Amino acid sequence: MDESAHGTVPAPGAAGLPSGRLGMWVFLASEAATFGGLVTIYLLSRLRHPEWAGPASHTLLPVGTVNTFLLLTSSLTMVLAHHGARAGDAGAARRWLRRTAGLGLLFLGLKALEYSHEIAAGNVPASGGFWTFYFCLTGLHGLHVLAGILVLVLLAGSRSATALARVPPAGLYWHFVDLVWIFLFPLLYVTTR
Amino acid sequence: MDTPSASPAGLTRAGYGAIWGVLVFLLLLSLVGVRIGDPAFRNLLVFGVAAVKAFLVLRYYMHLRWEPLFVGAILLSALLCLAVLFVALLPDVVWRDGWVRP
Numbered sequence: 578m579d580e581s582a583h584g585t586v587p588a589p590g591a592a593g594l595p596s597g598r599l600g601m602w603v604f605l606a607s608e609a610a611t612f613g614g615l616v617t618i619y620l621l622s623r624l625r626h627p628e629w630a631g632p633a634s635h636t637l638l639p640v641g642t643v644n645t646f647l648l649l650t651s652s653l654t655m656v657l658a659h660h661g662a663r664a665g666d667a668g669a670a671r672r673w674l675r676r677t678a679g680l681g682l683l684f685l686g687l688k689a690l691e692y693s694h695e696i697a698a699g700n701v702p703a704s705g706g707f708w709t710f711y712f713c714l715t716g717l718h719g720l721h722v723l724a725g726i727l728v729l730v731l732l733a734g735s736r737s738a739t740a741l742a743r744v745p746p747a748g749l750y751w752h753f754v755d756l757v758w759i760f761l762f763p764l765l766y767v768t769t770r
Numbered sequence: 771m772d773t774p775s776a777s778p779a780g781l782t783r784a785g786y787g788a789i790w791g792v793l794v795f796l797l798l799l800s801l802v803g804v805r806i807g808d809p810a811f812r813n814l815l816v817f818g819v820a821a822v823k824a825f826l827v828l829r830y831y832m833h834l835r836w837e838p839l840f841v842g843a844i845l846l847s848a849l850l851c852l853a854v855l856f857v858a859l860l861p862d863v864v865w866r867d868g869w870v871r872p
Contacts, residue, residue: 593838594837594838594841598837599841602837602841602844602845603844605845606844606845606847606848607848609845609848609849609852610848610851610852613848613849613852614852614855617852617855617856617859618859620856621856621859621860621863622863624863624864625863625864638801638804642797642801645797646794646797649790649793649794649797649823650790652790652793652827652831653786653787653789653790653831655831656780656786656830656831657783657786659780660780660783660786663780748831748832749832752827752828752831752832753832755827756824756827756828759820759823759824759827760817760820760824762800762820763800763803763816763817763819763820767800767801767803767804767812767816768803768809768812768813768816768817770804
C-alpha cells in the first residue's frame with residue numbers, strides 16, 4: 578500500500594479499481610441505456626414522420642451552440658478539479674468545482690430562456706411529435722445537469738476529509754452529462770436544418 | 771473507500787487544455803454541417819464529429835484510457851443493447867403499413 582497525504586491508499590477491489598468508481602461506471606451504463614433508448618425511439622419516429630422537419634428547423638442553433646461550448650468547457654474545469662483532487666490540492670479542486678457548477682448554471686439559464694422563447698412561439702410538448710421529444714430529451718438532460726450541479730456545490734463546500742475522494746466519480750457523472758449533450762446537439766439543432 | 775490518489779493517472783493540465791481546444795474546433799466543424807445541402811453527407815459529418823468528440827471525452831476526460839478493459843465492456847454492453855433495440859424496432863417502423871393485422 579502507498580502512503581499519501583490523504584492516508585493509506587486502499588487496495589482496489591476484486592475488480593481492480595475502487596468500488597466508488599466502478600459503481601459510477603455501472604450507473605452510467607444504465608444512464609446510457611436510458612438516454613440511448615429515448616434517442617433510438619426519436620430516430621425511429623423521425624424516420625416515420627418526415628413532416629417533423631418543419632417544426633424541427635425552429636430550434637435555436639446559436640443557443641444550442643453556446644450551450645455546447647459551455648458544457649465542453651465545464652468538462653475541462655471538471656477534469657482540472659479531478660487533477661487538483663488527485664494532487665491533494667483541496668483549494669484548487671474546490672475552485673474548479675465551483676467554476677464547473679457555474680458553467681452548468683449558465684447552461685441551465687440559457688436553456689430556460691430557450692424554453693420560454695419556444696413556449697411563447699407556441700411550441701410546447703403537446704404541439705406535436707418533434708416538440709414532445711425535444712422537451713423530453715432536453716428536459717431529462719437538464720434535470721441531470723441540475724443534479725450534477727447540486728453534487729458539485731456540495732462537494733465544493735465540504736471540508737470533510739472524504740470530499741476529495743468523491744471528486745473522481747462526480748467527474749465521471751459530469752462528463753457523462755456532457756457526452757449526452759454532444760449527441761443531442763446535432764440531433765436537435767444541426768441536422769434539423 | 772476511494773481516495774483521490776487511487777484514481778487513474780491522466781494528462782497534464784496543458785494536455786487537458788489541448789483536448790478542450792480540439793473539442794471546440796470539432797464543435798465549429800460540426801456547424802459547417804449546417805451549410806451542407808446533401809442530408810446524407812451532412813448527417814455523416816455531424817454525427818461523425820460527435821462520435822470523435824465523445825471518444826475524446828471518454829478516453830481522456832473520463833480516463834477510460836487508464837481504466838481496466840472491462841469498464842469499456844460495461845459501456846459497450848449498454849450500446850449493444852441499444853443497437854438491438856433499434857434493429858428490432860426498425861421493421862415495425864418502416865413497414866408498419868404493410869403488416870396484415872389479425
